[in-house]
Amino acid sequence: MLEINKIRLNKENVIELLGVKNFKDADQKINTLIDLDEKKRQVQKQLEDIKADLNVKAKEIGKFMMQGEKDLAEKTKQEVAALKENSKDLEKELSEKEKEIEELLLSIPNLPHSSVPKGKTAEDNIVELMEGEIPKLWEGATPHWDLCAKYDIVDFELGNKITGSGFPVYKGKGAKLQRALINFFLDEATKNGFDEVQPPLMVNEASAMATGQLPDKEGQMYAIPLDGFYMIPTAEVPLTNIYRDTILQEKDFPIKKCGYSQCFRREAGSYGKDVRGLNRLHQFDKVEIVCIAHPDKSYEQLEKMKQHVMGILSKLELPYRILRLCGGDMSFTSALTFDFETYSAAQERWLEVSSVSNFETFQSNRLKLRFKNQEGKTQLAHTLNGSALALPRIVASLLENNQTPQGIRIPKALVPYTGFEIID
RNA sequence: GGAGAGAUGGGUGAGUGGCUGAAACCAACAGUUUGCUAAACUGUCGUACCUAUAACGGGUACCGGGGGUUCGAAUCCCCCUCUCUCCGCCA
Structure with missing residues (x-):
């Protein structure tokens, strides 16, 4: 399996090399891959930001409980519930994107060494x-x-x-x-x-x-x-x-x-x-x-x-x-x-x-x-x-x-x- | 196949709901000391991804795997896998 990072960095080169292997639709597949990857990272960032927030709030609740501040604890809990709703969708989207990327990557062959001759059979x-x-x-x-x-x-x-x-x-x-x-x-x-x-x-x-x-x-x-x-x-x-x-x-x-x-x-x-x-x-x-x-x-x-x-x-x-x-x-x-x-x-x-x-x-x-x-x-x-x-x-x-x-x-x-x- | 026990970082091994990404020890690595070695001391010491950047920075996830409970799980519940011990069977 190729590394997504390398594909991201050397897109044109990858497409060209896949051509040497007679890989069909290299251009289209690689572009889809890169789009998916871009989107995936975007979603991941959003999700992780929410999670970070969630973690902070969870700790706050712990503190409030210990200090006996029940009202504050309850209030924070409600905030957490709202955040969680958001994260569910993102979570789903993320795992979908990851799966799609994985599947695409698995379908792409290795890149040939520069000394590999072109040819079909x-x-x-x-x-x-x-x-x-x-x-x-x-x-x-x-x-x-x-x-x-x-x-x-x-x-x-x-x-x-x-x-x-x-x-x-x-x-x-x-x-x-x-x-x-x-x-x-x-x-x-x-x-x-x-x-x-x-x-x-x-x-x-x-x-x-x-x-x-x-x-x-x-x-x-x-x-x-x-x-x-x-x-x-x-x-x-x-x-x-x-x-x-x-x-x-x-x-x-x-x-x-x-x-x-x-x-x-x-x-x-x-x-x-x-x-x-x-x-x-x-x-x-x-x-x-x-x-x-x-x-x-x-x-x-x-x-x-x-x-x-x-x-x-x-x-x-x-x-x-x-x-x-x-x-x-x-x-x-x-x-x-x-x-x-x-x-x-x-x-x-x-x-x-x-x-x-x-x-x-x-x-x-x-x-x-x-x-x-x-x-x-x-x-x-x-x-x-x-x-x-x-x-x-x-x-x-x-x-x-x-x-x-x-x-x-x-x-x-x-x-x-x-x-x-x-x-x- | 039956019964029981267990799975935590390179290793040993602590940890039964928040201060634990994880004690301690060992190993490893870097340095100090030293004539050399040894010893001692100091420091570093998991992986992946995202983000960032002037920066040795920030975030998320991972304590066999998957799911659940909870504001919060290595810790509680369920399922699976594997390992070990005893019994049975057997080259």
């Missing part, structure tokens, strides 16, 4: 870097879903039976590979200074609200209405919420956390080749990295997080590319996002395996995640996060790219974790 993203060679496959090479069946390592049918589509069962070396990747990712993150955390897989409404899953993305999450919980769509939610309602010291920065979790997404409306095999699941595994940084240093941290992801992809010997997302393709909450995609050779397409973003103060505003700056004032911190990494598409790429007539070769860095060098 994924087509307009900028390829920043491409690393590794696209493998040439042998004639008998097949997409990963066939390989999963051939080696009996991921069973989609079985998952259908137990739960439904998008909940595969990993078997044998497939299960072991999952475990190996999780451990590998966590170890790598820990080496790079991210503290390991094992978070809850369900969160309450306040947490989902604070990181921005609610209210607008409600349909994306599995809900447990009986208890008011939501299955997490990413570990970002619990990891970032560790710091909800927190005031940090400058010396605490940067805070770096990593955590493995299973992620649950309803993915309503997805279809076709995008969802085939491991490309898109309702339940999947992911190691997430989160950073809470000083506003002056957050882009430095973003760069470090990028480096971290690059490092693990290289160790996995996967060809990948980095995209700088354009305004139109960026998430609602992000100020700057880099997507990582690995090449999946049999499908002949790039698969998104990580997304690293700086949210600046957009999340921390709702989280009330602040720090005391050098002047001793509280100020919003910056939050960042990224996947490092999401498993299924990594597995898809590994299986497809490393397939040989003899079986699927495991990259060297992973062998100590899997305990085997080949899936056959």
Whole structure:
């Protein structure tokens, strides 16, 4: 959520930046917002003046009572009653205005960083870097879903039976590979200074609200209405919420956390080749990295997080590319996002395996995640996060790219974790 | 699931209707003293919003959350949430 004060101060700039994100009716919405805000403050002032008066009179009554001046006390009480009538209307108006402002603010996305390219769709993203060679496959090479069946390592049918589509069962070396990747990712993150955390897989409404899953993305999450919980769509939610309602010291920065979790997404409306095999699941595994940084240093941290992801992809010997997302393709909450995609050779397409973003103060505003700056004032911190990494598409790429007539070769860095060098 | 107790500022913890935005202690921060450290002493020490401005100024709200009683509520009443203890169940 954007800060109303900043909008008030930089109105023109805000409207322009929202344009980069292709936000509709930015001009009109921001103007309404500012009008509402103006009115709200006016009403608030009036109301508070009355309340101040009320407080003074209440004290007077106390004094009169003690001094036994009943008449004066009664007279003051009547004055109070009159004032109270006035304040009721103002009170109502104030809370209405506040609600309207809140709703409007919630509907406005984060402002893009100045380096975000204009654009509408994924087509307009900028390829920043491409690393590794696209493998040439042998004639008998097949997409990963066939390989999963051939080696009996991921069973989609079985998952259908137990739960439904998008909940595969990993078997044998497939299960072991999952475990190996999780451990590998966590170890790598820990080496790079991210503290390991094992978070809850369900969160309450306040947490989902604070990181921005609610209210607008409600349909994306599995809900447990009986208890008011939501299955997490990413570990970002619990990891970032560790710091909800927190005031940090400058010396605490940067805070770096990593955590493995299973992620649950309803993915309503997805279809076709995008969802085939491991490309898109309702339940999947992911190691997430989160950073809470000083506003002056957050882009430095973003760069470090990028480096971290690059490092693990290289160790996995996967060809990948980095995209700088354009305004139109960026998430609602992000100020700057880099997507990582690995090449999946049999499908002949790039698969998104990580997304690293700086949210600046957009999340921390709702989280009330602040720090005391050098002047001793509280100020919003910056939050960042990224996947490092999401498993299924990594597995898809590994299986497809490393397939040989003899079986699927495991990259060297992973062998100590899997305990085997080949899936056959 | 049953019974009971509780929720106050960074922590411990006082406070049962007005003098309490909140004692005291601890921690923290700044300073004095000091050869250094320690100790001692002095001061500062919640958050948000509004307003103001020459100003370290003024106001409102907040003692788990929501509602109520009252001229006035941390304090009384109602509802909710959470925590703890005991019992039951259980990986």
